[in-house]
Amino acid sequence: MSSGSRLKKSGRLGKLRGFLPGRRAVGRKRRDLRPRIGIRVWLTALFLLVTSFAGGLTYDIVRPMLYNNLNQASEQSFEQVGEQYENLIRGNSGDVSVEEVEDFATGRGLQWGLVRASDGEQLKGDLEAWSASAVNTAVNTREPDINRETLTSGPRDGQMLSTYAAPINASSQGAAGQRTAIVFVKLFPESDIGNVDAAMNKIERILFLAGGMALLIAGVSGYVVADLISRRVSRLGLAADRLAAGNFDEHIESPIQDEVGALGDTFNSMAVSLKGAFRQVEQEKERGQAILDGMTDAVIGVDSELNAIFLNPKAREILGLSDLTFHNRLHETLARTWTEGPITEPEIETNSEARSEGYQDSPNQILEIRAAPLEDGALAIIRDVTQERRIQRAKAEFIANASHELKTPLFALSGYLEMLEDEEDEEVRSAFLNDMRAQTERLNSLARTLLDLSRLDAGAIAFQREEVYLEDLLHELKRDFGYTGREIRIDAERTPPVETDPNQLHRMLAILVDNALKYSPGDEPVELGLHPGDGHAVVTVRDRGCGIPEEDLPYIFDRFYRAQGSSRADGTGLGLALANEITDHLGGELGVESRPDEGSTFSVSLPLPGKDAEDAGRPGVYHESRQGS
Known part of the structure; x- marks a missing residue:
């Protein structure tokens, strides 16, 4: 019956619940409350924002320039008045008459006048209004001056007044000694100003339309560029998710060798490196798991709440067969490590419940616990020292x-x-x-x-190989023990010779015959048998003595072990151990079947030459392992 079936049958799985790995409480995933805005929206908005900022800045810079250019275009003819007047003066050697001035103004649609700077009186001409500041500036600097201003009162309210003033020597006009200036004035009506504003409004409409088209083009371009980048970045994100899920064969093919393409190449290199690293980790994990599973000691790891996080098969077996008292003792030992450090419990005896499951030959287990604290739990190594303690007692x-x-x-x-x-x-x-x-x-x-x-044990005995006829060896044994006066019977079938060491084989069989003589009544014969079977030659030594109790059969070939009733004869419990050791070195197998008060039969199975050694066991016969004691 397997260990798992015994656990289910005995109903002790509930008892192990504290040491079996269970589900861990997983905290609820924190909800991400951050706004999720795609890169398409971000880049499109960025394109529109930059385009809007550039358009607004350009408008603020260009509009005043356009407005000034329009005004200058509308007033360009008036600005040429000064140049023409100066040319007139230079042509008349610096002196002109009133008639010439009047003709000059009439021909150009200008109002003219001679104005005294000291009191602003118009001495001659038909001026309706003029700029006094232009007159004063021209007189004081002795240079012509132009001034523009918008009228805010009177019948000319809202019109643009343009004044040109040039200093003159007016002695010929009867104004000797007085500071005077010739003034030309032109009034621009509201229609001319409205034409400028209308032109500006038209230009502004064109600018706004062009700006809207620019924003549309920028938005579409931004979305297309953002979509291209977003698709490539999303591909990277999808590949990263697959990589995180364990798909290390994920690769990214980028047709464009830009920064994103370089990032894709780096991702591919990372995937290859991670694949190798995880393969190595898996190999190390498998190697570690194989080591843990193959350990003859039980290994138990627990968390901070004493819940098992890993158990190797030996741990499950020991915990399955141990009683509740041992479980409680193990809990206490693991808990103590957090305050006392590493702890060793050298000998804990458990009441093996395997006896109630048909394993009547199982002794109580003696376990050694070595426990040590971990960062977030504790580790225990449990070693079954039953055999070791039994051997120690046997040695004693x-x-x-x-x-x-x-x-x-x-x-x-x-x-x-x-x-x-x-x-x-x-x-x-x-x-x-x-x-x-x-x-x-x-x-x-x-x-x-x-x-x-x-x-x-030291391998200091050299075993020779030669052909040995077993029937002759049995008769030789009978002669050797003839001095005892005891009857020894031989029942031998013809068998081929075996290849073995005759001296060591004789020594081993002599131990069995001597043992049979010791434990047999004086009037009972010892029977030696030889027969072939399954590619082996089998030698049997049978006595009709006290026999061997069933519970002693598994240990009869152990060193220092003496079965119950062995006190009836002299001995130290080493003879059968030596015989078993010699048989192992000869490549054979030593077995025994026995019943109390009916005697024992020891069988030695030796392989015949040219044939494979096979199991020579029979039902009801206990066979010692060839690994030796």
Whole structure:
């Protein structure tokens, strides 16, 4: 039954809820209240704004210039009066008569007059109005002056008055010694001014129409340009979204090599780099996950609320088989790390609930917890030290047993030596010597077994390969144990020779035969068997002794382990361990089947030459792994 099915059957999934990864509360996404305005709107508005600003600035600059040009065009004829009058004076050697002045003004549609600057009196002429400031300026500077002003009162209200004043010597006109000026005046009626304003209004309408057309063209152009940029930027945004979603094959093809095109090339390079980086991250993640999944230790990570964020398979298995007390202990240990730092719980025994699920041979687990705090949680590594603690206890028992085994023959030898000093009877002395030889042999056997195990562990024993006929080897074993006087039966079928080390194979089978003789009644024979099967040659050693309890079968080949009832015979629990080690090095497999009070049968399966080694197991037979103890 799998671990998952056992969990469901026992109904303890609820108990694990605190350690199984669950959903995390995800905060509600904050609503973005910022206005969403597309780049088309922004750029179109920018084009219109710039065009409007440029048009308004141009209008403010050009309008006064146009207005002045129109006024100057309408008054250009009057401005030429001064030049013509000066030419007239130069033609008359600097002196003109009143008649000439009058003819000059009449011919040009001008009013004229001779005005005295001191009191503004008109001495001659037909002036209706004139500019006194132009007269004073001309007299004072002795240079002609032109002045324009709009009349604000009288019948000429709203008309433009243009005055030209030039200083003259009026002695010939009877005004000797007085400062006078010849004045020409022209009145522009409102119709002329209206013509200027009408022209300006027409020009303004044309300007406004041109401005509207410019705004329309600018708006359309801005929208087209903005749409082009927006499409390319949107393509970048869409590609970035796909890249964020994990599509690292996304690329951007830009037909225009401008800044956006360069950005697209940079994006493509970034996508390639991210693809490589994420591939490396995924590989590292898979490698880390494989390491965690393959660990023989349980690894548990929790957050700040002691909720599991990851569990490897070993952790799920251990948590599934452990009781509630262990779960609470683990919670407490993880919580303590935040105040005490790293913590080690070297030995916690759990009541294995696997016994209630058909696993009666499962001992209570002994677990070691090593916990350490993390930045936002804690990490625990749980190690199943049941086997280690059992081996440690077995070693301790072995040391006690070995000490006892060593002390017993040593004490016997010491006693025999003391008695030999005082004993004069040769028969008694001979019996003492025989007992001393037996105790010495016992010490030698123990020392040899320990030495062989240590040499096997160190790889210091060289195994030879040669053809061995197993039937001959069985008969040799029978002869070797003939000194015991016990009956040994052989039932052998003809099998091909095997390629193995004859000395080590003999040593291993001798251990099994010796073990069978120890645990069999004196009147019961030990049976040796040989038969081929599934490409293997199988040697069996059967006794009719006390047998091995079922709960001891999985550990019978472990070092230092002695099954229940083993006290009925001498031994240290190393013989079968040594036999199993030798079998592994020979490329074979050692198995046992046994029932209490009915005896045991040990089977050694060796591969036949030229054929693949196959599983030689039979139903109901326990087989030790070839990996050794």
